[in-house]
Amino acid sequence: MSAERSRLIDVLDLPIPLASFGKMAKKYPKGAKLSQVGFRFWVRSAGEQCFGCITCEAEDRADFNRLTGEMTFGGMIVCPDCGCKRCPKATQHDNACTGSNDPGQAGSIYA
Numbered sequence: 001m002s003a004e005r006s007r008l009i010d011v012l013d014l015p016i017p018l019a020s021f022g023k024m025a026k027k028y029p030k031g032a033k034l035s036q037v038g039f040r041f042w043v044r045s046a047g048e049q050c051f052g053c054i055t056c057e058a059e060d061r062a063d064f065n066r067l068t069g070e071m072t073f074g075g076m077i078v079c080p081d082c083g084c085k086r087c088p089k090a091t092q093h094d095n096a097c098t099g100s101n102d103p104g105q106a107g108s109i110y111a
Contacts, residue, residue, distance in 0.1 A: 005056065006033070006047035008063035011040050052077055053093040054109060086110040 009032065016024070025032075031046025050056035054077045064072050079087035081097040088095035088107030095107045104111050 004047045005059075006044040006049040008042055008060055008067065009045050010043035011064060011067050012043065014039055014041065016041065050093045052080060053090060055092045 009028065012024075014036075028043055029045060033044045033046070033049075034041050035044065036042075057074050057077055061072050061074070064070070076085060077090055078085050079090040079097055081087075081089060082099040084090065084099070084101035086101045086103055086105055086108050087098050088105055089097040091107060091109045098105060
């Protein structure tokens with residue numbers, strides 16, 4: 001299993017005045033990261049950030065809904081290494097990439 005995963009801890013609407021960044025930074029835990037997603041900023045806790053497995057995307061959507069009261073929907077998720085939707089790594093980033101789109105693979109939600 002990998003290191004502790006970064007989680008979404010706040011969603012900020014744009015625009016954010018530059019003068020307020022220092023004050024804002026003090027209210028978040030050490031190591032928090034700010035990234036722009038669409039027309040908002042997402043504040044994430046320190047830790048390893050996954051870029052797109054089904055498991056982590058579902059957690060991010062649940063956190064977004066909890067923080068904003070809004071629903072968000074993503075597109076099709078594929079393995080970042082081979083591009084196959086049935087690859088076990090597309091389901092959980094700690095799984096190995098098989099390079100295969102065959103149905104029934106262990107670890108895949110499409111098994």
